[in-house]
Amino acid sequence: MTPLYDRDGWLWQDGEWLPWRDARTHLLTHTLHYGMGCFEGVRAYDGPHGTHLFRVAEHTRRLADSAHALDMPLPFGEAELVEAQRQCLAKNGLVNAYLKPTVYFGAEGLGLRAKGLTSHVMIAAWDLGDYISPEAAAIGLRALTSSWARHHVNISLCRAKTNGHYVNSMLALNTAIKAGFDETIMLDPEGHVAEASAANVFLLRDGVLHTPEVTSCLQGITRDSVIRLAREVLGIEVRERRITRDELYIADEAFVTGTAAEILPLRELDGRHIGARAGAPAPDLPIPDDSVTARLQRLYHRVTRGDLGDDLQGFAGWLTPA
Numbered sequence: 256m257t258p259l260y261d262r263d264g265w266l267w268q269d270g271e272w273l274p275w276r277d278a279r280t281h282l283l284t285h286t287l288h289y290g291m292g293c294f295e296g297v298r299a300y301d302g303p304h305g306t307h308l309f310r311v312a313e314h315t316r317r318l319a320d321s322a323h324a325l326d327m328p329l330p331f332g333e334a335e336l337v338e339a340q341r342q343c344l345a346k347n348g349l350v351n352a353y354l355k356p357t358v359y360f361g362a363e364g365l366g367l368r369a370k371g372l373t374s375h376v377m378i379a380a381w382d383l384g385d386y387i388s389p390e391a392a393a394i395g396l397r398a399l400t401s402s403w404a405r406h407h408v409n410i411s412l413c414r415a416k417t418n419g420h421y422v423n424s425m426l427a428l429n430t431a432i433k434a435g436f437d438e439t440i441m442l443d444p445e446g447h448v449a450e451a452s453a454a455n456v457f458l459l460r461d462g463v464l465h466t467p468e469v470t471s472c473l474q475g476i477t478r479d480s481v482i483r484l485a486r487e488v489l490g491i492e493v494r495e496r497r498i499t500r501d502e503l504y505i506a507d508e509a510f511v512t513g514t515a516a517e518i519l520p521l522r523e524l525d526g527r528h529i530g531a532r533a534g535a536p537a538p539d540l541p542i543p544d545d546s547v548t549a550r551l552q553r554l555y556h557r558v559t560r561g562d563l564g565d566d567l568q569g570f571a572g573w574l575t576p577a
Contacts, residue, residue, distance in 0.1 A: 259381070265346045267339050267378040269330070272346065278377075285360035285372055290419025292359040293321035296514040297340060299380075299577055301350040302560030307574040308344075308354075309559045311337050313476050314514075315356070321415035322358045328374045329358060336376070337575065343380040344577045353515065354380040359418075386515055392552065393541035395520025396437040396511070398451070400500055401427035405441040405449035405471040413471055421453070428452035438511065440503065440524060443471035448498040454513035456498075456521070457481065458506035459547050464493045465502070477512040477555075480573070484554045488566060491547065500524070507533040510548045517559075518552045 264275040286292040295314045299306055315333045322329040331339075340354050361373040403426050406413050411420060424441075431439035431452075440456065443449040450456055450472035457466045457478075464485050466478065485491040503509055509521035509529050522529055522538035529535070536542070542549050557563065558570050 262381070264381065265343070267343055267346075269375055269377075270339075281362035283362040283365060285362065285365060285369065286418060288365060289367070289369075290417070290422070291325060291327070291369060292357060292418040293318060293325060293327070293416055294355055294357040294418060295416060297354040297356070298514055298559065299344055299349065299352040299354065300560045302562055304561045306344065306350045306577040307559075307561050308337075308340060308577055310476050310480065310573045311340055311575045313479075315340070317416060317474075317476070318356055318358065321412075321417065322374070324412045324415045325417065327358055327360065329376070330374055331376055336378075339378055340380070341575070341577055343378050347380055349380055349382055350577075351382055352380045353383045353386075354378060357418075383515070387517065387519065392517070392519060393549075394539060395522040395542065397523040397538065398438040398440050398521055398525075399431040399434055399436040400525050401430065401439040401441045403427040403430070403441065404444050407444040408470055414469075414474060416473060424452040438521070440500065440521075442500065443467075446499070448500055448503065451511045451513075454511035454516050454519070456503075457510050457512065458498065458503055459508040460502070460506050462491070464491055464547070465498055466493065466495055467498050468495045475512060475514075477514055477517065480555065480558070481512050481518065481551055483570075484551060484558070485547075487569065488554055489547070489550060503529065505532065506530065508535070508542075508546055508548050510551075518548065518555055520548050 262275055265272045266278050295318045297311055297314045299308045315336050319329055319333055356378045358376050361375055363372050427439045427441050439452050441449045448467050455475040455478040457464055482493050485493050503524050504527040506529055511519050520542050528538055558567050561574050
């Protein structure tokens with residue numbers, strides 16, 4: 256496998272273009288040492304009407320919100336950053352891509368006071384390839400409830416997509432993987448379901464979708480997209496509230512959502528077969544085509560790729576032509 260740093264292409268940094276292999280940062284860069292920075296993950300998809308960035312305005316707004324919450328001056332406006340992401344696709348000849356705009360502090364000094372530091376912005380874009388195989392999307396995930404709790408709102412900034420937060424995610428996910436699972440479900444400090452390692456969680460019970468309220472979990476862009484598609488296209492009630500882990504055990508269906516993962520079924524949690532009492536097929540078999548999870552997957556696939564038709568015209572504003 257070719258290392259990510261060793262490829263042709265261009266990166267955007269502070270308004271300039273750098274050859275991919277020439278991108279360097281100083282070893283004393285403040286964010287490298289303390290994790291104070293923020294980023295986004297944005298997707299671009301090729302479709303019947305060309306390539307579009309999906310909800311790039313919302314992602315860029317969240318990036319600016321994260322920087323402001325972290326008290327990191329952002330030297331570029333949101334419109335400039337959206338345009339830079341569009342240019343990243345063109346400069347690298349990409350039609351399907353993952354983009355990672357990141358705000359980080361420079362190397363003027365170290366220390367917790369973070370004084371006299373310059374904020375920098377970089378954007379990288381590359382083709383993810385088949386990040387999720389069709390088989391994985393149909394069969395889904397086996398998960399383990401983590402012993403690592405998600406952040407408390409008085410410990411860190413849960414609305415900010417902060418670099419340092421992902422240490423918590425990596426500890427939880429890698430513990431689950433070493434135990435033979437695909438994913439982890441993280442609880443908040445009070446024991447309620449927060450999210451997966453880097454994805455929001457939904458469950459279906461008696462025809463109603465439920466998802467954890469936004470406290471310890473990130474306010475996901477894909478989460479919001481799924482809520483709107485469920486309500487406005489499928490006519491399904493969605494409730495945002497506190498959820499306990501045993502509600503996932505007895506759910507009719509469950510799935511996780513994220514920019515990279517899109518929508519993935521959650522088939523098993525802590526050895527419990529989710530949906531078994533509702534007649535769901537075994538966890539190693541594909542989910543039914545008429546399940547709510549599969550219907551949302553198809554809608555999301557269409558809207559991200561600009562295949563709107565008459566039923567999805569109301570979501571055209573989510574697409575920014577590349």
